[in-house]
Amino acid sequence: MAVQAPPAATTPPSSWPTVAGAVVLLTAITSVLLAAFAWPSVRSSLHDVPIAVAGSATAVERVGAALDRRLPGGFETTEVADTAAAERLIRDREVYGAIDVSSGTPRVIIASAAGAAVAQTLQSVATALSQAQTQGTGTAVAVRDLVALPADDPRGAGLAAGALPLVMGGLLTALLLTRLVRGAARRVAGALAFAITGGLAVAAILQFWLGALNGAYWVNSGAVALTVAAISLSILGLESLLGYVGLGLGAVTMMLIGNPLSGTSTAPEMLPGWSGAFGQLLPPGAGGQLLRSTAFFDGRGATHSVIVLVAWFAFGAVLCLAGGLRARRAAGVAAGSQSSREQR
Known part of the structure; x- marks a missing residue:
């Protein structure tokens, strides 16, 4: 005659304080994850982004003042004499781009490969400066991408x-x-x-x-x-x-x-x-x-x-x-x- 095995002892359910503690821990972990990944993106803005400004001392000073009015503390400008010096700084990764006023009309030299977001911001700022200089006529500023991203991935x-x-x-x-x-x-x-x-x-x-x-x-x-x-x-x-x-x-x-x-x-x-x-x-x-x-x-x-x-x-x-x-x-x-x- 087969003997029936006694039923296995069941594990008692966890106490409600244990459940509450688990909920609090999960909430804390989720909050930390959200803060870690969302905070840098939400608070992202320009802070002392290095750029070059090429041209005469007077023109460079005028551009620097205009940049400070539009984006206070956004750019850290380096004065260079001409376009070649600005391009050299960009290729050496010392600056993200340049505003070239050596010819009178502002021209923008960007390097989207160094940072597409910075390149877009620099382009928009230079366009605003050009429009202000031409009394709002809407003249498009000349933009040249010195170090471009690949054609298959233009946004990086x-x-x-x-x-x-x-x-x-x-x-x-x-x-x-x-x-x-x-x-x-x-x-x-x-x-x-x-x-x-x-x-x-x-x-x-x-x-x-x-x-x-x-x-x-x-x-x-x-x-x-x-x-x-x-x-x-x-x-x-x-x-x-x-x-x-x-x-x-x-x-x-x-x-x-x-x-x-x-x-x-x-x-x-x-x-x-x-x-x-x-x-x-x-x-x-x-x-x-x-x-x-x-x-x-x-x-x-x-x-x-x-x-x-x-x-x-x-x-x-x-x-x-x-x-x-x-x-x-x-x-x-x-x-x-x-x-x-x-x-x-």
Whole structure:
């Protein structure tokens, strides 16, 4: 005769305070996510955007005063003697564009590859200045795009959209390697290998499929690889020392702070307050600017970005080394304790 098994004990439902606590936590997380991603966009405006003004001292002073009246604090002007000097500053990524009044009538030189939003704003401001100079006759100002975006992506949407996958790639690399791979050296090797293959893949998609990048493919791949390596190694290093707390800290730094403050979709100078400059000290912002330099400016203006990424790369490597040494030391102590117990 079969004996019926007793019914399994049911787990009692959670208490209502537990439910309330979960709701409060979810509300806080959602609010933080919204603030992190929406605040830079909603408060986006021009803040000391560097541009050149070419012409005589009197004309430059007049243009600078007009810019200050229309957008107080929006532009930081650099006086140059002629058109050639203005173009040189644009190509070297020292300014975003120029207003050329050396011939009398204002002309605008923009570089949409440096930032489409800044180029559009500069164009509209220069048009207003030209109309004011001609007593509102509506004369169109001459505009020349010195460093243009690719014809297949004239708004720069591909480069802007590629910022988040780079961060996600570095974050997922650290997460998967900590779960699937044991040993600090093997994790670092895996992160570096993925940085290379991921750089090749991402650059190929952006450049050959979407047509969002110009320049040398191998150099663009290297820029992407360095960005992914800096993100993944720094998160791996934090995890090796602090465990899941370090993993969470790295994810928050790169995803909730670094990505919104990267300025890749607009320009760092358009972000509110100090956030744009701070974002350039984190891998997402530095990586976006580096890829823009390699793709459209022959690498000019990339020095700061490379230094930031290499510093984060080295920081992560040192943390991984320290974490590996600590784990090896702990394993040796545990083995010694086990051996002493066996001898007893």
